[in-house]
Amino acid sequence: MLKKEIFFKNRKVLHIRAAAMLAQKANEMEKELNATLFVRNQRGHEVPATALMALYSLRIKPGDRVTVLADGSDAGEALERFSRLLEGDLVPKGIEENDKIDSILEENALTSDVILDSITDGLIVVDMDSTIISYNRAAEEIIGIPRALAMGKNLSFLLPGTGIDKVLASGKGEYEIKKIFNGSPVIADLLPIIINKKTVGGVIIFQDISRMERLLREMKDFKQAVARAEYLEEELMRSKKLDNAFDEIVGKSGKLMDALAMAGKAATTTSTVLIRGESGTGKELVARAIHCASRRKHGPFVRVNCPAIPQTLLESELFGHEKGAFTGALYQKIGKFELADGGTVFLDEIGEMGNEMQAKLLRVLQEKEFERVGGNQTIKVDVRIIAATNRNLEEMVKKGGFREDLYYRLNVVPIFLPSLRERKEDIPMLAEHFLKKLCKELGKDITSITHKAMKYLLSYDWPGNVRELENVVERAINVTDDNIIDVDDLPTYITGLSTKDKQYLVNLDADGEVAPFEEYERIIIKLALKKYKSFNAAGKVLGLTHKTVAAKARKYGLLN
Numbered sequence: 001m002l003k004k005e006i007f008f009k010n011r012k013v014l015h016i017r018a019a020a021m022l023a024q025k026a027n028e029m030e031k032e033l034n035a036t037l038f039v040r041n042q043r044g045h046e047v048p049a050t051a052l053m054a055l056y057s058l059r060i061k062p063g064d065r066v067t068v069l070a071d072g073s074d075a076g077e078a079l080e081r082f083s084r085l086l087e088g089d090l091v092p093k094g095i096e097e098n099d100k101i102d103s104i105l106e107e108n109a110l111t112s113d114v115i116l117d118s119i120t121d122g123l124i125v126v127d128m129d130s131t132i133i134s135y136n137r138a139a140e141e142i143i144g145i146p147r148a149l150a151m152g153k154n155l156s157f158l159l160p161g162t163g164i165d166k167v168l169a170s171g172k173g174e175y176e177i178k179k180i181f182n183g184s185p186v187i188a189d190l191l192p193i194i195i196n197k198k199t200v201g202g203v204i205i206f207q208d209i210s211r212m213e214r215l216l217r218e219m220k221d222f223k224q225a226v227a228r229a230e231y232l233e234e235e236l237m238r239s240k241k242l243d244n245a246f247d248e249i250v251g252k253s254g255k256l257m258d259a260l261a262m263a264g265k266a267a268t269t270t271s272t273v274l275i276r277g278e279s280g281t282g283k284e285l286v287a288r289a290i291h292c293a294s295r296r297k298h299g300p301f302v303r304v305n306c307p308a309i310p311q312t313l314l315e316s317e318l319f320g321h322e323k324g325a326f327t328g329a330l331y332q333k334i335g336k337f338e339l340a341d342g343g344t345v346f347l348d349e350i351g352e353m354g355n356e357m358q359a360k361l362l363r364v365l366q367e368k369e370f371e372r373v374g375g376n377q378t379i380k381v382d383v384r385i386i387a388a389t390n391r392n393l394e395e396m397v398k399k400g401g402f403r404e405d406l407y408y409r410l411n412v413v414p415i416f417l418p419s420l421r422e423r424k425e426d427i428p429m430l431a432e433h434f435l436k437k438l439c440k441e442l443g444k445d446i447t448s449i450t451h452k453a454m455k456y457l458l459s460y461d462w463p464g465n466v467r468e469l470e471n472v473v474e475r476a477i478n479v480t481d482d483n484i485i486d487v488d489d490l491p492t493y494i495t496g497l498s499t500k501d502k503q504y505l506v507n508l509d510a511d512g513e514v515a516p517f518e519e520y521e522r523i524i525i526k527l528a529l530k531k532y533k534s535f536n537a538a539g540k541v542l543g544l545t546h547k548t549v550a551a552k553a554r555k556y557g558l559l560n
C-alpha cells in the first residue's frame with residue numbers, strides 16, 4: 001500500500017459538495033487505474049475515498065494533515081492524482097462537473113436522509129469518535145432531542161450508556177438490547193459500520209417499546225379479564241339449569257356437575273362426543289340425556305354395544321347388508337347407522353372395536369356415507385355419534401390398539417364421568433333415589449335407610465359404581481322384613497359382617513363394635529317378633545308388656 005501525506009489547504013472544512021466531488025473522482029480513478037484509494041484524517045480514521053458519507057464524516061479542516069493511501073496495479077499514479085486533487089481548490093470545473101456533483105448529492109440525499117427519515121425505526125450513525133453524523137426523524141421523535149441539537153455531538157455525552165463505544169472498539173454488533181434513551185424504553189441493535197474490513201463507525205437502530213410495553217400491560221389485564229369472564233361463564237353454565245333430559249341423572253357433587261355442564265353444552269352442538277368413565281358410572285344415561293336435550297330428540301337413539309357383537313358381524317350390524325352378501329344373509333338388512341338417520345348412534349365400549357372396523361367407522365365419521373355389506377350403493381346418513389369407553393384410549397393409541405386419527409375424530413367433546421368413590425357425597429342421594437324408584441317398580445313400601453346402613457354404603461368403594469349401588473338397594477328391598485333398610489339387609493361384602501358377626505351386636509361379651517343402645521333394642525325386638533310372631537308372646541319372653549313391644553316395633557319401623 002502506497003501512502004502520501006498532504007495538508008488540506010482549502011479555506012473551508014471539507015464540505016459535502018467537495019466530498020461528493022472527491023468521491024466521484026476517486027471512483028473514476030479507481031476504474032481507470034485499477035487501484036483502490038483511502039483517506040485517513042489526522043485522528044487516524046481511515047475511509048475509502050469513494051464513500052461520500054464516510055469521507056464527509058472525516059470532517060477535514062483547513063490545515064489538517066491528511067494521508068492518502070493507494071493500492072492496486074497503478075497505485076502510484078492514483079496516489080499522485082488524488083493527492084493533487086485533495087490539495088487543490090476543490091471547486092467543480094464547468095457545468096458538466098457541477099451537474100454530476102448535484103446528481104451524486106441528490107442520489108445520496110435520496111439514499112440517506114430521505115430514506116432514513118422515512119423509516120419508523122430510530123437511527124443514529126456515529127463515526128469512530130462517537131460523533132453523531134446521522135440522526136433520523138424517528139430518532140428525534142423517540143428520544144425527544146431535536147436533530148439540530150444532536151448532529152455533530154458526541155453520542156456518549158448526549159445519551160450516556162448507549163453501549164456504542166463497546167461496539168466501535170470490538171467491531172461486533174449487539175442485538176435486541178433493552179435500553180432507556182432519554183427516558184424512553186427502546187429495543188436497540190448496535191452495529192459497527194465496516195468498510196473494507198475496517199470499523200469506520202457505528203449505527204444504532206432502535207424501536208420505541210413504550211407502546212408495546214403499554215400494550216403488553218393491557219394485554220395482561222385483558223387476559224386476566226378473559227380468564228375471569230371464562231370462569232364466570234363456566235360458573236354460570238354449571239349453575240344454569242340443565243335441560244330436563246338431565247333430570248334423571250342424580251347427584252350434586254362438583255365432579256358430576258362439571259361433567260354434566262359439558263354434556264349440556266354438547267347437547268347444543270352436533271359434535272362427536274366421547275364419554276369416558278368406569279363401568280356403571282352412567283355413560284349411557286348421559287348419552288341418552290345429550291340426545292334427548294339435543295335438536296335430534298325426535299329422531300332415534302340407537303345403541304350399539306360393540307363388544308357384544310362378534311367383530312365379523314359388526315360391519316353388517318352397523319352398515320347393514322344386501323341379500324346374499326355372505327352365507328346366511330338371506331334378506332337385506334338395514335344397519336344401525338341407517339336406522340339412526342336423523343338421530344344419534346351411541347357406540348358403547350368403542351375401545352373394543354377391532355382395527356378393521358375402526359377404519360370403516362373413520363370413513364363414516366369423515367364422509368358421513370357408507371355402503372351396505374355386499375352392496376355398491378353409497379348411503380348418506382345424518383347421524384350424530386356419541387361414543388363411550390372405560391378403556392384408556394390414549395394408552396391404546398400409543399400401543400397401536402386404537403387408531404390415532406379415529407381417536408381425534410371421536411374426542412371432539414370429551415366428557416369424564418367420575419367413579420362413585422370419587423363422589424361419595426352423592427351416595428345418600430342416589431341410594432334414596434333408587435329406593436324410591438325401585439319400591440315403585442316392585443310395589444314395596446320401604447321408607448328409608450338407617451343411618452348405620454348408610455354409613456356402610458358410604459365407606460364401601462363401589463368398584464361397580466352406580467350400577468352396583470342400584471343392585472345393592474334392590475337386593476336390600478327384597479331381603480328386608482321392615483319398612484326401613486338396615487345393616488343386615490346389606491350384603492356382607494359391604495358391611496364386612498358375617499352372620500356370626502351380626503350376633504356379636506347383641507353379644508356384649510364379644511370383642512365386637514358397640515352400638516347405641518337403641519340399635520340393640522331394635523334388633524332384639526325385631527328378632528323376638530320374627531321368632532314369636534306376636535307382641536304378646538315376644539313381650540313375655542322379653543319381660544315387657546305387649547303394649548311396650550308394639551310401641552317399640554312402631555318406633556323402629558318393624559310393623560311391615
Ligand SMILES: Nc1ncnc2c1ncn2[C@@H]1O[C@H](COP(=O)(O)OP(=O)(O)OP(=O)(O)O)[C@@H](O)[C@H]1O
Nearest residue numbers: 248249250251278279280281282283284285466467
Ligand atoms: N347419576 C346417576 N343417576 C341415576 N342413575 C344412574 C346414574 N349413573 C348411573 N345410573 C344408573 O346406573 C346404571 C348404569 O348406568 P349406565 O349403563 O349408564 O353406565 P355405563 O357407564 O354406561 O356402564 P357400562 O360401561 O357398564 O356400559 C343405570 O341403571 C343407570 O340408570
